[in-house]
Amino acid sequence: MLLLIQKGTVINPADQTETVADVLVEDGIIKKIAPKQKVKADRVVDATGCYVMPGFIDMHVHLRDPGQEHKETVETGARAAAHGGFTTIVAMPNTKPAADNEDVINYVHNKARDMRLVHVLQAGAVTKGQRGEELSDIEAMVEAGIPALSEDGKTVMNAQLYREAMTLAVKYDIPMLAHCEDSNMVKGGVVNADKTMKKMGFAGISNAVEDVIVARDIMLAKDTGAALHLCHCSTKDSVRMIELAKQEGIRVTAEACPHHFTLCSDDIPGDDANYKMNPPLRTKADMEALREGLKNDIIDVIATDHAPHTPIEKGVGIKKAPFGIVGLETAAAITMTELVDKGILTIMQMAEKMSYNPARILGLDKGTVEEGKTADLVVFHPEKEYVIEPNDFKSKGRNTPFAGKKVKGMVMATIVDGRVIYERA
């Protein structure tokens, strides 16, 4: 099977090159990258005016399968990922039951494998039932192929228990994906703790809720030598602490989500739970610190924290609705519109933060466009404009604050193992 992706601009973070070329793929492997190739391919994708980038890798997705399949399944999540240009996603463990043993890990991996859509990697919960009391069987989950440990959805509040988990993460050479939130400090907060929110009558979540655990986890990474990856950073002090930790040589990486670098609490139009997520939308100063951190490569990764909920669950107002918004199908366009088009990131940095760096952190031989490597690719048009319409999503989730937003940057085709699994009609 020969696939030819013609006339695109190939973005390869491995050697930092941007070249107009055809990409020839044979049996799932990139065979040749060179201009004007004359071959009789079985399938041709016209990439004129597009970037041909390493397929995006989302390190932070909630698939709700097993247990809450009315919100999302492995299949609908994978289709949403493909629609968004992602070729690999990491599923967080807060399913029902939690992904805290090899059976749940195998269930998700087998389901994904049978679908032959995007690569789905299930992260393993740190503690049994995510109760924070007893470590899960980490060795068995490593054998089942988890790419990382994570307690996402919450924080392991017992620092000693978390330190033991980090020691095992070192032993098995996998990263720890950390959701940083001191559960004792939340106190029923639903939005950022600031003046506007107080005026609206909502209980607040202060920056310190995140910052104290970021500080703790960095110190535990220093203590254990574990590779700590900080999920969905939202505060300016998180960015400062990450910068300091990196200067000290501590193994820490960090992600920011499109909603946190695009919106702030001032943008919440009223009692609309599509603006409710955890951590919450912070102040403009926090948002700007995240943009600066992305620009200066203090923040390594853009991840979505894709968190589907039903319209009924989200329709009950900010106070009562669950935290979370979907993100797989808007992340690339938001990144292009808000960061690349505004000159904050280069297209190369976008490829690094959405693919190359996640691959390095997860230890995957992905995130590049190179001869001899697996053809996980996205054809992305940087100029095509459109309005975000949640009814176009493949996800079961419609819960986005970006409905109606005009964006620039369209996923034209997504290719996994050399197979075109999504192409825009």
Ligand code: DOR
């Ligand atoms: O907004 C969020 N949604 N934050 C989390 O930590 C969990 C996630 C979810 O699972 O819905």
Ligand code: ZN
């Ligand atoms: Zn989280």
Ligand code: ZN
């Ligand atoms: Zn999450």
